Amino acid sequence: MIKTLLIIGGMLLCLVTFAGWYWLQAFGCGMSTAGCREFLLPWEDTESLPYIIPPFIVGLVMIVGGIASRSSRKK
Numbered sequence: 001m002i003k004t005l006l007i008i009g010g011m012l013l014c015l016v017t018f019a020g021w022y023w024l025q026a027f028g029c030g031m032s033t034a035g036c037r038e039f040l041l042p043w044e045d046t047e048s049l050p051y052i053i054p055p056f057i058v059g060l061v062m063i064v065g066g067i068a069s070r071s072s073r074k075k
Helices: 002-031 049-074
Strands: none
């Protein structure tokens, strides 16, 4: 049961992180005086990477850990 919770929790964390990234883009677009056409917030943005990448990596580690522990039990 813990293995399944790890996988689901990791997926939710990655999904929430991606949704936060999307929300940050929309917020930045709304705050830009040039409008949304000239405003891009790429993944390489150094100001937001410290907040976006760590939870995404933790979510991926949770997913991989849950899958690895699940497959090792079956062998």
